[in-house]
Amino acid sequence: MIGSTRTLAILAALLVGSTSAALAQSSEVNVYSYREPGLIQPLLDSFAEQTGIKANVLFAGDGLIERVEAEGELSPVDVILTVDIGNLASAKDKGVSQPIGAAALERVPAEYRDPEGNWVALSLRARVFYASKDRVTETALSYEDIAGPAWKGRLCTRPGDHVYNIGLVANRIAVWGLDKTRDWLGKVRDNLAFPPNGNDRAQVKSILEGTCDLAIGNTYYMGLMLNNEAEPEQKDWAAAARIVYPDAEGAGTQVNVSGAILAKYAPNKDNGEKLIEFLLSDDAQQIYANGNYEYPVVPGVNPTELVMSWGTLNPDKTPLTEVAAHRAEAAALVDELKFNEGAQN
């Protein structure tokens, strides 16, 4: 009986020819990427050229870590490329990652990688102020400044519970503590020009519209908008604003990261580690960070000239694991203050 079931199962296996079996070849590496194909594919191609290891990549959207968690031990993925410290930390929290055995991890400053090596940053993403060229005269602003009465009805940002803003608030909690951050976030909320909606680019568009004078957004959108040939009107949005690095002369500007995770059940662990090693090499860093106007994470590798023309980034040095530890508090704070409902007084 068992024998015939066994034959059946083997027959079925031959018939189905399942994808995971096909993916699990030894000269290959399986990548789930939250990052767009235009950025990742060239890197994977040159990785294959150098090492002979072919990368199978699946481009996915929101909820990638949750997906890998649901796949459990059956997951075919080796390396997860994603953005935001929240995703990186949650991969470790959910137990879908494992320590990366790659010497290149040492090239990355300690604050931008997991102490146990479960994830490593590949690029820095600064969250900054976009100030109206016409209506804002200040050239240096601190985080405290935008909570002041001078900014009443002039600020705008995407929803407070978006991961980018959660990252910012968690960073403030790590730096200031919960009470000061609550006070600050409440004042920022009351300075909002309208209830948060849309994404970072939409806020810059509001500056052009004149409905908002100072938007919170990630720097690389400036580059993406300035060079958007598909929708050239976005060049006008970008042209209406200039970037101000918050706390540039103080403790530094909050940075988030994009990064890599080695999956816990990686069928091709060695190849996965080789890929991460490759992504931290100078050449790959150049391509990876510059393709999206971000900052390379390896010291000594420069961002593009366009990015450097916006000013000098002085990144806040709070370790990201510490920031990640405050994410739940940050989300609760956003809820408690009803940040997404806009100004209250």
Added chain:
Amino acid sequence: MNSSSTRVRRTRRAAIVQTAIESRRSRTGTGRPLPVAAYVLVLIMGLPILWLGWAAIGSALGGDNGLAASMLPTALRETAVLMAWVGLTTGVLGLFSAWLVTHFDFPGRRILEWALILPLAVPTYLAAYSYVEFLDFTGPVQQLVRLLTGATTLQDYWFPTIKSPSGAAFVLSMVLYPYVYAACRTFFLMQSASIDSAARTLGANGWRTFFSVTLPLSRPAIVVGVTLAMMEVVNDLGAVQYFGVNSLTAVIYTTWINRSNFGGAAQLAVTIVLVIALLIFAEQRARQNRVYATHRDSTVPAAHLRLGRGAGWLATAFCSTLLFLGFGLPFGELTFLASRSITPATLAMTAAAGLTTLELAMSGAVVAVGIGLLAAKLSAPRSSGSARGAIRVATLGYAIPGTVLALGLLQPLGQADLWFNRLTMWLAQWRPGLILSGSIAALLYVYAIRFLALSHSTLDAAMRRRGDTMLDAGRVLGVKGFALLWRIDLPTLSPALLAAGTLVFVEIVKELPATLLLRPLGVETLATLVYARANVSLFAEASLPALGIVVVGLIPVLLSTHFSQRRS
């Protein structure tokens, strides 16, 4: 041969046939299908809700209900306000336009009468994206305003904000009013003109007739239409996110995606199911009063009262404005944007997503129609009351938002894969990997739940029209079981099967929230492609696939018009 002996012989023959059928039925068991099959179907279709209920209770007992408690009041309020506005607006507009086209004659009425349902081809999220493109600061309207007034920023002039709760209510109403329009129109067409005539004979004018006769009588039809419109509001994810409305569905999505809090999302999802249950309950209550509403007197044909010149053109203007806002504007905007963005890259992107969508929608239609046929057989008039009740419950998936269904399927499918892999490992040292959760099986499952009502109701109606005579004839001739299905059901029901398949196909093409959450990695449909681009402010790039969705959405609208015109 006298007539009474013929009658006797006929009666006897009928009795013999009847006995033959009964005896066959009792042997083959096809006549009164065991309700067990119906219950199994309920379980399969209800799995996501049961799982979510379980998860919600589990997390609440575990003391983790802070999130739901803090998010719920706002989410409930914003959802309720949106539903109320859309309900009111669609109710008024749908009823009034249906009343106009069925009771009066005015320029363009014949075209407007069918064209007024065209907005159904535009999914809510596409309406949102195209309205924003049109009315936003950089859109043509405000550009014109600035050109005429010399203004440069929004500080120089006032313009309503489209990305707001009221903007959402307006845009959703413009594409959802056809639900009320269609329900009321059908109702008015069935309705005898005698009541109206009586009211007029008693001296009531047009408006008085409308308010004291038409409005009270058509309440059940309005409720049906408004309920459907409100269900669409609850189901919508793309539009509310775009407009910045913190509705229940949007909050569930962020709770799961941005906060990875499954328990909290499950609690919110259970709340949404309760809201829907309340809606269905209200709708059922309203339907109970249908007794007086179905009065029909075929001897008095519906009369189209010719409106005077001014009133006639006013009616034309009203109906065309409605049609323009619900269909003309979004369709025009999409066509304009698409024509501007035709490049090899967008064409390739659209073709790839289109092909995936086509495969998915076709397989989904086959599955949903197959299960729909089974359900229709199980709920045939001869089956037991409990089986029919069970099928009614099994088809309720149409009312549950796609986000909720997807959330409820994620974990059980993953678990099923795990168990199956352990089994195959134990039996044959074979790991097939993710069979359900990593493949389109998950999508086919969620589509079947959500669109079973569509295929079931179409097939059920067709089976009732067809009657059982042919099946009985087949049984007498010794055909049974599967052969009965193959040789009699399929040929006689083929038009209905095709119709049901088309309806499901189109709904899958338009479906966004469930596809978004459950699609296998790397799978991009037209809808998810448009959603992803719109959310990074690159909607114009995705206008071509968006236009594709609307064009596909037109198919059932045009088909139904074609058939109804042929019938009349």
